[in-house]
Amino acid sequence: VSQKKGLILNYRDYLRSPLFPVVLTVSSYFIICIPFLVCDIMGDRWGWVQQFKIQPSRRPTASTLLHCAGVTLYNHVFLVLPASVAQWAWRPPVDLPDLAPSLLELIAGVISNLLLFDFQYYIWHLLHHRIRWLYVTFHAIHHNYSSPFALATQCLGGWELVTVGFWTTLNPVILRCHLLTTWVFMVVHVYVSIEDHCGYDFPWSTSRLIPFGIYGGPSKHDVHHQKPNTNFAPHFSHWDKIFGTHADFKVN
Ligand SMILES: [Zn+2]
Ligand SMILES: [Zn+2]
Known part of the structure; x- marks a missing residue:
């Protein structure tokens, strides 16, 4: 009995650790990338997949995949790992709530987080394109590829990764989200970010599941x-439509 109790305590301790959200987002990033990566590698051998490719004539080469894997590895070793150690050392473990949120509360929380992040990143992104110095110094690396693929999602400069990480950590706190809502948001956010870059517009793309063009998704970010x-x-x-920066699907 005591051994069983010990296991349960340990399991709760892992969940309470400030490292848990980092492990959750990093592992979901690589797991979600895998199927898209397989589609890229299989290429024409999987014709039924290639019919959904947004830019059919352009597929990542081994060297572009390796470059992005290298940048991602570099960012994880020199930014994500030190930030995780700092969190682990300085932040106290969180309290696990006794009750789970209701399904409605969870869905509303995830959508609110996505909307808030969408606004913050819109402003950040616009400034990093309009101000030449910001573009060249921080954001240009993400535009190495005009035909994105899953692994390009985190092919980012350090400053961009830190900003994005800061918002996704802070926003659920500002919005006073339940811990479970926060974790679900983090995984959903990783998924939609990869989907934005995957280079495929599948029938189950978020932009096709959400009606009236409310959601941009892979075809819009590909543009x-x-x-x-x-x-x-x-x-x-909506922000692109309000500020007149919206453009529809186009293949060069
Ligand atoms: Zn950009
Ligand atoms: Zn992008």
Whole structure:
């Protein structure tokens, strides 16, 4: 009995650790990337997948995949790991709530977080394209590829990764989200960010599941990589429509 109790205590301790959200987001990033990576590698051998490719003639080469894997590894070793150690050392473990949130509360929390992040990143992204110094210094690395693929999602400069990480950590606190809502948001956010870059517009794309063009999704973000002065919002389409930066699907 005591051994069983010990296991349960340990399991709760892992969940309470400030490292848990980091492990959750990093592992979900790589796990979610895998199926898209397999589609890229299989290429024409999987014709039924290639019919959904946004830019059919352009597929990542081994060297572009390796470059992005290298940048991602570098960012994880020199930024994510030190930030995790700092969190682990300085932040106290969180209290696990006794009750789970209601399903409605969870969905509302995830959507609120996505909307808030969408607004913050829209402004950040617009400034990093309009101000030449900001673009060259921080954001240009993400535009190495005009035909994105899953592994390009985190092919980011350090400053961009830190900003994005800061918001996704802080926003659930500002919005007073339940811990479970926060974790679900983090995984959903990783998924939609990868989907934005995956280079495929599958029938189950978020933008196809959410009606009336409310959600931009992969086809809109793909256009941003082809025409970088359009579609600055990462997820929804309203800010681009309001500020006149919206552009529809286009293949060069
Ligand atoms: Zn992008
Ligand atoms: Zn950009």
